[in-house]
Amino acid sequence: MSERDPRQALREFISHELLMDETAALDDERELLLDGTIDSLGATRLVGYIERTWGIEIPPQHVTVENFRTIATMAGYVERRMVDGSES
Amino acid sequence: MGTRMVYLLQQLVADAADHDPDQLALVCRGSRLTYGELEQRSNALAHALIERGVERGDRVGVFANKSVETGVAMYGIMAAGGAYVPLDPTSPASRLAYVIQDCGIQHVIAENRQRATIASLERLCVKLDTVIGLTDADISYPAMGWTEIESRGEAPRRRVLEQDLCYVLYTSGSTGVPKGIMHTHRSALSWANVTASEYSIGDDDVLSNYAPIHFDLSTLDFFGGAKGRATVVMIPEEHMKLSASLASVLEQSQITLFYTVPLALVQLSTPGVLDRGDFSSLKRILFGGEPMPLKHLHSLMRMLPETRFFNVYGPTEVNGVTHYEVPGPPPVHGDALPIGLPYDNVEALVLDEEDRPVPQTKVGELAIRSATSMRGYWGRPDLNERAFYFRDRFDGLPEVFHRTGDLVHQDRDGVLHFHGRKDRQIKSRGYRVELDEVEAVLITHTDVVEAAVYGVPTQDGTTEIRAAVTLARASAATPSSLRTYLAEKLPGYAVPTVLTVLEDFPRTPTGKVDRRRIAEATTALSTSGERS
Numbered sequence: 001m002s003e004r005d006p007r008q009a010l011r012e013f014i015s016h017e018l019l020m021d022e023t024a025a026l027d028d029e030r031e032l033l034l035d036g037t038i039d040s041l042g043a044t045r046l047v048g049y050i051e052r053t054w055g056i057e058i059p060p061q062h063v064t065v066e067n068f069r070t071i072a073t074m075a076g077y078v079e080r081r082m083v084d085g086s087e088s
Numbered sequence: 089m090g091t092r093m094v095y096l097l098q099q100l101v102a103d104a105a106d107h108d109p110d111q112l113a114l115v116c117r118g119s120r121l122t123y124g125e126l127e128q129r130s131n132a133l134a135h136a137l138i139e140r141g142v143e144r145g146d147r148v149g150v151f152a153n154k155s156v157e158t159g160v161a162m163y164g165i166m167a168a169g170g171a172y173v174p175l176d177p178t179s180p181a182s183r184l185a186y187v188i189q190d191c192g193i194q195h196v197i198a199e200n201r202q203r204a205t206i207a208s209l210e211r212l213c214v215k216l217d218t219v220i221g222l223t224d225a226d227i228s229y230p231a232m233g234w235t236e237i238e239s240r241g242e243a244p245r246r247r248v249l250e251q252d253l254c255y256v257l258y259t260s261g262s263t264g265v266p267k268g269i270m271h272t273h274r275s276a277l278s279w280a281n282v283t284a285s286e287y288s289i290g291d292d293d294v295l296s297n298y299a300p301i302h303f304d305l306s307t308l309d310f311f312g313g314a315k316g317r318a319t320v321v322m323i324p325e326e327h328m329k330l331s332a333s334l335a336s337v338l339e340q341s342q343i344t345l346f347y348t349v350p351l352a353l354v355q356l357s358t359p360g361v362l363d364r365g366d367f368s369s370l371k372r373i374l375f376g377g378e379p380m381p382l383k384h385l386h387s388l389m390r391m392l393p394e395t396r397f398f399n400v401y402g403p404t405e406v407n408g409v410t411h412y413e414v415p416g417p418p419p420v421h422g423d424a425l426p427i428g429l430p431y432d433n434v435e436a437l438v439l440d441e442e443d444r445p446v447p448q449t450k451v452g453e454l455a456i457r458s459a460t461s462m463r464g465y466w467g468r469p470d471l472n473e474r475a476f477y478f479r480d481r482f483d484g485l486p487e488v489f490h491r492t493g494d495l496v497h498q499d500r501d502g503v504l505h506f507h508g509r510k511d512r513q514i515k516s517r518g519y520r521v522e523l524d525e526v527e528a529v530l531i532t533h534t535d536v537v538e539a540a541v542y543g544v545p546t547q548d549g550t551t552e553i554r555a556a557v558t559l560a561r562a563s564a565a566t567p568s569s570l571r572t573y574l575a576e577k578l579p580g581y582a583v584p585t586v587l588t589v590l591e592d593f594p595r596t597p598t599g600k601v602d603r604r605r606i607a608e609a610t611t612a613l614s615t616s617g618e619r620s
Contacts, residue, residue, distance in 0.1 A: 020571040020583065033326035034153060034201075036178030036580055040329045040355060041517065060360035065326045065333040 004053065006075035013049050014071070018042045028072040033065060043068065050074070056081045095250040097276045098166040100314035101127050102243065107317060111291060114156045115341070116322035121156045123317065126163065133164030133197075133220070134244050136237045140218045142195055144169035144246055145253055149188060149196035150301060151175040151206075154322045157221065157234065158301060161197040162255075162310065166273075169246040170195075171253035173268070174302035177201070179579045181208035183266065187258050188214055191268055191466055197221050250274040256466055257304055257404055260521045260582065262511070264528030268466030269404050278459035279407040280311035282431050286411070287345060287372055287398075289316030294341060294369070297322040298348045303518075304404040305377065308347050318345075331355035335362055342369040347400070349518030350380040354548045357388040367392055376400035376408070378515040379506065380425055381549030382418045389417040401427035401506070404520070405475070406490050407460035409434045410504055426505045427496065434458040437489060438498055443477060446497075451507050454496045455489035462490070514543045516551045519581040523553070526584065529577050530555060533570060535563035538593055541584060542603045544611060555584035556606045558593060565589075586610065 007028055015024040019037055032038045038046060046068070047058050056078070067077040092103050101123060104111060109124025121129070142148060148165040150172050152158055165172040173191050175184050184205065187193070194217040198206060206219060206227050216229045223233040254273045261267040283289065295313045297320050299305035313320040321341040327333040335356060338346060353375055356362055373388075373395055380399060389397060402408040412428025430436045437445055438452040446452035455477045465471040478486035495507040512523040523541045530539035538558045543551040559565055567587040574583045594605040 016568075020568065020575050022568065031326070033329050034324070036325075038329065039517070039580065040331075040351060041585075043329055060358050061332050061364070063330050063332050064336075065324075065330055068330060069326060 006054070006078040007071055009053060010050075010071050010074055010078075013046070014038070017045065017049075026071060028075070029070050031069060032071070033069060038068070046074075050078060054078055054082060094277070096166065096248060096273045097254055097280070097311060097314075098130065098163045098243075100277075100280060100311070101130065101163050104314060104317040108291070111317055112319040113314075114159045114320050114322065116154055116156050116158075117324055119156045121159065126156075126159060128239060128241065129160045130163035130167050131241065131243045132237050132239050133160055134167035135240050136220065136232065137164065137168040137170065137195060138244055138246075140195060140220075140232070142168045142170050144248055146170045146195070147173045147191045147193050147253075147256055149173050149175045149191075149193045149198075151177060151184070151196050151198040151202050152221065153177055153199065153201060154297070154300060154324055155199065156322070157197075157199070158322070159310065159320075161221075162301065165197070166254060167243050169244075169248045169252075171255050171270075172301075173256045173258070174300070176300070176302040176579060177205070180576050181205050181212060182577055183579065185209055185212045185214045186265055187268070188216070190265070191256060191258075194218075195220070203227065248273070250277065253463070257302065259404055260513070260525050262513075262522040262524040262528075264525050264532075266525075267468055267471060270463040270466050271407075272463050275407065275460050275462060276307065276311055278433070279307060280315035282408065282433065282460065283308050283312030284315035286431060287312065287374070289313065289318050289345065291317040293318035293344045295320045296338065296341075296343045296346045296348075298328060298346065298352065299518075300325065304407070305347055305349070305518075307407065308374070308400075328352070331358060331361045335365055338370060339365040339367060344369050345372045345374070346370060347374040347376075349377045350375050350384075351378070351517050351548060351550050353388055354381060354384040357384040357391070362388075362391050368394065370395050372396045372398065374398045374400050374411075376402070377518045377520075378550060382422060382425070383420045384549070385414065385425075386417045386420050389414065399425045399427060401504075402456075402460075403492050403494070405462045406456045406458055406492070409456050409458055409460065410436065412503070424506065426499075426503045429503055430456075431458075434460075435489075436498075436504060437477070437479075438496055439477065439491075448498055449500065451495055451497045453510055454492045454494045454504070456492060457487055457489045461488075514551050514553070516543070516553055516581060518550075519579075521553060521582045526553065526555065526574070526578065526582055529574060530557065530570070532577075533565065533573050535560045535565040536570070538601065540593060540601050540603045540606050542607045544607060552586075553582065553584045554586045554588075554607070554610060556588045556590050556593070556610050558590055 011026045104123040105127035113123040113126045114121045148170045150161045197220045219229045220232045222231045250273045254276045256268040258266040297309040397414040399412045401410045410428045412426045435457040437455040477489040481487045493510045496504045526541040541555045588610040594602045596602045
């Protein structure tokens with residue numbers, strides 16, 4: 001279980017692991033699925049990262065465009081799940 | 089009114105519009121176009137392109153994410169007498185610049201979302217006469233917004249023949265630069281005819297368009313859909329990547345024919361994805377591009393017992409040429425699915441190293457004679473010389489077969505079975521990649537002394553690209569900086585997921601780099617957590 005700010009942590013994971021560019025300035029509103037930053041393999045890695053980092057389990061029906069479109073929506077999802085362990 | 093002669097692809101749309109202008113043609117991101125509107129808007133675009141100087145046979149770029157305008161662009165370019173060339177919006181600017189220059193593209197249809205990359209093209213000194221579809225004036229190329237395009241009823245009159253160029257698809261090339269595969273109206277229309285007839289596509293069908301237009305899977309959706317006067321629902325890129333969202337598009341749009349890659353089906357078969365929805369509309373699922381993992385196909389076929397499943401085979405050069413209908417949930421540990429029998433209008437030969445047909449049941453290279461075959465590679469006489477096999481006929485007028493580079497055998501029933509590649513081309517998550525291209529780009533880095541790029545099979549049935557390098561003495565390059573370097577030159581799917589720096593490469597007794605031993609050594613490293 002981590003107290004890390006989800007936005008900061010997600011920015012780092014995505015720039016280091018998916019974008020392969022540690023210097024990338026990632027906008028929280030950037031459409032990461034649309035612009036190809038996250039592909040289906042990247043999405044799987046991202047889900048694993050979120051599950052490990054915040055100790056939550058993400059059921060497949062939560063892995064949706066609404067939750068994973070941008071860093072902002074992902075962080076919102078993590079925060080909601082931290083408050084209430086099951087709801088999307 | 090007589091019957092319209094259909095010898096150009098866009099005439100399928102005109103024909104559908106004549107027949108029922110209100111039939112829905114394209115749906116994407118909440119926008120929809122009927123066949124009447126699609127015909128009208130593509131004719132208007134065609135006039136605008138001609139006024140901007142597009143001549144018969146000119147290649148026009150389409151640089152956009154999925155939207156109904158993508159369809160307008162494709163058919164409008166054809167109606168102007170040109171050929172469409174998809175430009176992958178996820179490709180780095182340097183690669184797009186190469187394609188634009190290699191193919192002699194002077195006109196591009198784009199959208200605001202690609203503005204930043206278009207600005208990079210300007211910095212790379214790429215010359216363009218017109219960029220259509222941008223509303224912003226902040227590029228220095230002459231731009232023209234969609235609203236500036238005046239509506240005109242009639243299609244422009246141009247003498248274009250069925251043998252003329254219809255589209256060019258760029259794909260990975262082993263020498264380090266992509267190559268353009270040229271298709272004509274004739275090959276495209278033949279493909280439309282095959283698919284509409286084999287899969288009984290009609291006006292009550294709703295086809296998905298899964299693959300973006302730079303990917304050859306998209307041609308079945310658009311061309312077969314237009315031939316059958318069906319509705320095509322373009323699945324937004326962001327929905328393609330997440331199986332729960334993909335499933336909801338399939339359900340809500342009541343897709344009746346879904347053509348995709350095995351990886352998407354593997355992900356859809358994950359528990360929790362399809363079990364809640366109603367997929368009773370989904371009559372056929374077609375998949376191709378890579379071998380389908382049987383375990384996942386088995387569970388998917390049990391989840392969708394009313395759906396027919398087809399394994400479709402064919403490299404981009406020839407479109408689809410064979411298929412196999414899976415009779416029922418396959419044994420999980422059985423043999424790989426066959427690629428099946430050639431379609432009726434296709435001849436398949438299996439050749440040995442000396443171009444002689446192999447005895448039945450023996451493995452050889454598959455060569456294909458089909459009206460769906462490409463014209464050749466754009467501007468590459470070297471490749472065209474090797475791409476075809478000529479069987480003598482009619483006193484020196486040979487029959488032309490395309491050499492696929494795929495190894496197959498034909499069983500006693502004539503059914504074809506796939507055995508891999510003759511060369512180092514692989515499929516990774518449905519994308520076609522020449523491992524030699526990745527190597528060739530890696531070696532251009534000043535610090536890289538030697539590079540080895542290889543494929544490693546993954547658990548979900550596809551292939552992951554990995555690389556190892558040896559570096560110059562005192563080099564500061566790291567796996568991360570090398571992958572960043574590659575990401576500036578290659579599409580994301582071609583960038584190795586793991587890159588390892590080695591002191592020296594293992595070699596075969598004859599001194600060649602031993603990629604198999606490198607793969608073994610680095611796989612052992614990466615499973616112990618050495619991911620870079």
